[in-house]
Amino acid sequence: MTFIIAIDGPAAAGKGTLSRRIAGDYGFHHLDTGLTYRATAKALLDAGLPLDDEALAARMAANLDLSGLDRDVLSRHEIGEAASKVAVMSPVRRALVEAQRAFSRRDPGTVLDGRDIGTVVCPDAPVKLYVTAAPEVRARRRFDEIVGRGGEADFDAIFRDVQIRDARDAGRADSPLRPADDAHLLDTSEMGIEAAFQAARSIIDRVLDR
Ligand code: DC
Numbered sequence: 001m002t003f004i005i006a007i008d009g010p011a012a013a014g015k016g017t018l019s020r021r022i023a024g025d026y027g028f029h030h031l032d033t034g035l036t037y038r039a040t041a042k043a044l045l046d047a048g049l050p051l052d053d054e055a056l057a058a059r060m061a062a063n064l065d066l067s068g069l070d071r072d073v074l075s076r077h078e079i080g081e082a083a084s085k086v087a088v089m090s091p092v093r094r095a096l097v098e099a100q101r102a103f104s105r106r107d108p109g110t111v112l113d114g115r116d117i118g119t120v121v122c123p124d125a126p127v128k129l130y131v132t133a134a135p136e137v138r139a140r141r142r143f144d145e146i147v148g149r150g151g152e153a154d155f156d157a158i159f160r161d162v163q164i165r166d167a168r169d170a171g172r173a174d175s176p177l178r179p180a181d182d183a184h185l186l187d188t189s190e191m192g193i194e195a196a197f198q199a200a201r202s203i204i205d206r207v208l209d210r
Helices: 015-026 033-046 054-062 077-086 090-104 117-121 135-148 155-171 193-208
Strands: 003-008 029-032 109-114 127-132 184-187
Touching: 003 015, 003 117, 015 029, 015 109, 015 127, 015 193, 029 033, 029 090, 033 054, 033 077, 033 090, 033 109, 054 090, 077 155, 090 109, 090 117, 109 117, 117 127, 127 193, 135 155, 184 193
Parallel strands: 003 109, 003 127, 029 109, 127 184
Antiparallel strands: none
């Protein structure tokens, strides 16, 4: 049976880096489910279509090809903003969750990261991690990332953005961001990626009985 690792948490908590590292280490397939919401939003933007038409957005979501998700293109700020708007639409979520579940069954195992993996997409996953960090720490990481790439950034604006995004993700009616009851909490506020990875690995290995 496929081994599924569900990783949830707010934006910029480090779950993407951690998920890729875990998938690489265990030889599992990885899906950043945020990219599926981003790609749906981008498809609408590219076609010059409105972001507030649920039926249209759901059709875009249902036609999405998971093999063509380009993280570099999709990580753009305005696409993230648009994604958080389509992510509140139940018909969009239904279509994307179906595609995410199909992905989760790939052998020998999968790592899915997002907001509702442990609660909605894969509630039976044997390992669930909820990765979080203080909002200022997450804003600082995003700031450093942009500046590190040679870009310009305004810390206060990023910090405000993180808080708005958190409120929208946690406050929506359908599949709000929250830890599953059986999730292991990993607060990375004072933890580097290596320490977070080691903590995750000991949880996973206990379940795999290694
Ligand atoms: O993690 P991210 O910034 O790429 O996510 C983009 C948006 O999609 C964000 O507003 C949260 C939403 N999302 C979601 O609702 N459910 C998921 N499983 C993943 C992301």
